[in-house]
Every structure is written in C-alpha cells, then in structure tokens.
Amino acid sequence: MPELPEAETIVRGLRRTLPGRRIREVAVLHADVLPQGPDPFRSRTKDRRIVDVHRRGKNIVLDLQRDGVVLVNLGMTGKLLPDPPREGPSAPTHPALRFELDDGGVLVYDDVRRFGRVEVLDADGWRERSGALGPEPLDPGFEAGDLAEGLARSRAPVRSWLLDQNRIAGVGNIYANEALFGARLHPRRPARSLDAAEARALHASLRRVLRSAIGAGGTTFRDYRDATGEEGRYSSQLRVYDREGEACTRCGTSVVRIVFGGRSAFLCPDCQRPGHDPHEQETR
DNA sequence: AGTGTATCCTGCAGGC
DNA sequence: TGCCTGCAGGATACAC
Numbered sequence: 001m002p003e004l005p006e007a008e009t010i011v012r013g014l015r016r017t018l019p020g021r022r023i024r025e026v027a028v029l030h031a032d033v034l035p036q037g038p039d040p041f042r043s044r045t046k047d048r049r050i051v052d053v054h055r056r057g058k059n060i061v062l063d064l065q066r067d068g069v070v071l072v073n074l075g076m077t078g079k080l081l082p083d084p085p086r087e088g089p090s091a092p093t094h095p096a097l098r099f100e101l102d103d104g105g106v107l108v109y110d111d112v113r114r115f116g117r118v119e120v121l122d123a124d125g126w127r128e129r130s131g132a133l134g135p136e137p138l139d140p141g142f143e144a145g146d147l148a149e150g151l152a153r154s155r156a157p158v159r160s161w162l163l164d165q166n167r168i169a170g171v172g173n174i175y176a177n178e179a180l181f182g183a184r185l186h187p188r189r190p191a192r193s194l195d196a197a198e199a200r201a202l203h204a205s206l207r208r209v210l211r212s213a214i215g216a217g218g219t220t221f222r223d224y225r226d227a228t229g230e231e232g233r234y235s236s237q238l239r240v241y242d243r244e245g246e247a248c249t250r251c252g253t254s255v256v257r258i259v260f261g262g263r264s265a266f267l268c269p270d271c272q273r274p275g276h277d278p279h280e281q282e283t284r
Numbered sequence: 285a286g287t288g289t290a291t292c293c294t295g296c297a298g299g300c
Numbered sequence: 301t302g303c304c305t306g307c308a309g310g311a312t313a314c315a316c
Contacts, residue, residue, distance in 0.1 A: 058309090075292095076310055077309085094294085115310060156287090160287090172309050173309065174309060219309080261286095261288085287315105289315090292311095297307090298305090300304090
C-alpha cells in the first residue's frame with residue numbers, strides 16, 4: 001500500500017480541495033470495502049460536512065463537522081480521487097465508493113484489489129482506534145530513546161517490528177527495508193538485540209527516509225498515484241527495495257532478497273551483517 | 285510471544 | 301499468442 005509518505009502526499013492534495021464540502025450521498029459499488037456495511041455507512045456519512053483532512057500512520061482521516069471521522073485505509077491499491085476525470089490515465093478503473101458532494105463534485109474511492117477499508121467512527125471510536133496505533137515516527141516528540149525502549153520489548157526481527165502498526169505507525173515494507181539499509185542493520189536482527197547506538201542509527205535513518213520520501217511525493221512501485229494522479233518520485237532513490245541482484249549503491253555487492261514473516265526483505269549482505277547475537281541464524 | 289500459513293482480490297511479469 | 305506460476309505498498313485469523 002501506500003505507506004506513510006504516500007498517505008501524507010495524498011492528504012496534502014486532499015486538504016486543498018475537500019474541506020468545507022458536504023457529503024450529499026454515497027454510492028456503494030463494492031460493499032467489501034465497508035466493514036460496517038453499506039446502509040450504516042451511508043446513513044452515518046450522509047449530509048456530513050468534511051472540515052479537515054489529516055493522517056495517522058498509513059490512514060487518511062477525513063474530519064467531519066461536529067465530531068467523527070471517515071477513516072480510510074488504502075490497503076495495497078486503494079486511491080482517493082477528488083473530482084477525477086471520466087477518462088484518461090487518472091480516471092478511476094475500479095471505483096468502490098462514490099461520495100457525491102454538495103457542490104456537484106465527487107470523491108471516488110478506487111481500489112483494484114479491495115484490500116482497503118473505509119469506516120465512519122464517532123469521536124470516541126476514533127480516539128480508541130488511534131490510541132491502539134504506535135507513535136508517529138516523524139512526531140518531534142518521538143526520540144531515539146523511545147524507539148530503543150520499544151525495540152527492547154520484543155524478540156521479533158526488527159523488520160517485523162517496524163511493520164507492526166501497533167508498535168510504530170506508518171512504516172510498511174518499502175521504508176522498513178530502506179531504513180534498515182540506511183542504518184546498516186540486518187532485517188532479521190532481533191529487535192531487542194539492537195544496542196543504543198544502533199537504535200539511534202535506525203531512528204535517524206527511518207526519519208531521514210520518510211522525510212525525503214515525503215519530499216519526493218512518495219514512491220510509485222506499481223500503481224500508486226497521489227490525489228492529482230502524479231507518480232511518486234522516490235522510486236529512483238530506493239537503495240535496496242525491489243533491487244535484488246543489482247549493485248549496492250554503497251559497496252557494489254549484489255542486493256539480496258530473503259523471505260520471512262511472509263514478505264520479501266531486501267538487503268546488502270555486506271553492509272547489513274547479521275550481527276553477533278548468538279541466537280541468530282546466519283541468514284543472508 | 286513469535287512464526288508460518290492462509291485469506292481477502294486483481295493484475296502483471298516472466299518462463300516456457 | 302497463451303497458459304501457468306509467483307509476486308505485489310496490507311492486515312488479520314489461525315494453529316503450533
């Protein structure tokens with residue numbers, strides 16, 4: 001899916017057009033993206049005004065007037081398209097929801113695979129949901145020590161730890177791999193085996209990667225587009241993700257792909273040594 | 285607590 | 301050209 005930088009890029013686009021507009025009606029084309037079911041979702045969003053748009057982790061949050069939010073998790077292939085063209089490359093291909101707005105415009109939720117989810121929550125429900133998520137990695141209050149503390153509580157591989165939204169919010173497979181490369185850490189290192197210096201390096205690397213990806217408008221890997229249909233320009237800056245067999249940009253060694261936790265991890269076997277933990281396998 | 289596996293669904297690339 | 305397999309930015313449920 002869109003990870004944090006893609007969600008942030010989309011939010012910035014939506015914030016220019018959505019606030020102030022009112023949802024007149026919702027056309028449900030694919031109910032599988034609505035865990036609450038079409039009727040409750042329609043009735044709870046009907047005639048509500050969108051007052052702001054923000055982000056929490058990978059989620060896009062549409063604030064509704066007088067409390068409550070529409071929470072959008074884009075899954076792998078979800079897109080939020082405000083006033084999309086009817087034809088052409090940025091026209092919706094797999095619309096699942098059409099929010100008809102009071103000014104005659106429309107907000108389309110489009111999702112090829114329909115792994116995404118759209119929900120409406122009241123203020124308490126949203127507080128609870130948001131509270132279950134881990135800290136925002138780019139929050140100024142999120143310091144290296146906080147990361148170290150979190151890592152210390154888990155034996156899980158550090159890449160798995162980074163992907164867990166309840167431990168840290170917004171990191172997906174691309175940026176987890178990129179951040180670990182930047183910090184020269186093997187993805188399979190047990191989270192709690194990182195010492196203070198390594199946790200500091202990961203903290204800095206993660207924030208650097210996320211910030212520059214936001215600056216580049218995100219990463220287009222297959223089909224991500226921002227709210228205006230633009231591709232992300234971070235793709236060309238990826239150092240390891242999806243670069244199996246290509247030369248490490250730092251040392252020239254071939255980038256390797258390993259699989260654990262059901263997902264591919266990419267690393268430079270020379271720059272990212274497994275480390276000294278005696279319990280760790282020598283997996284490359 | 286952590287891991288492997290399956291599941292939701294569609295599209296695309298690569299091998300033959 | 302076509303068929304088949306594997307893989308994909310995610311999240312969750314299950315058994316071990």
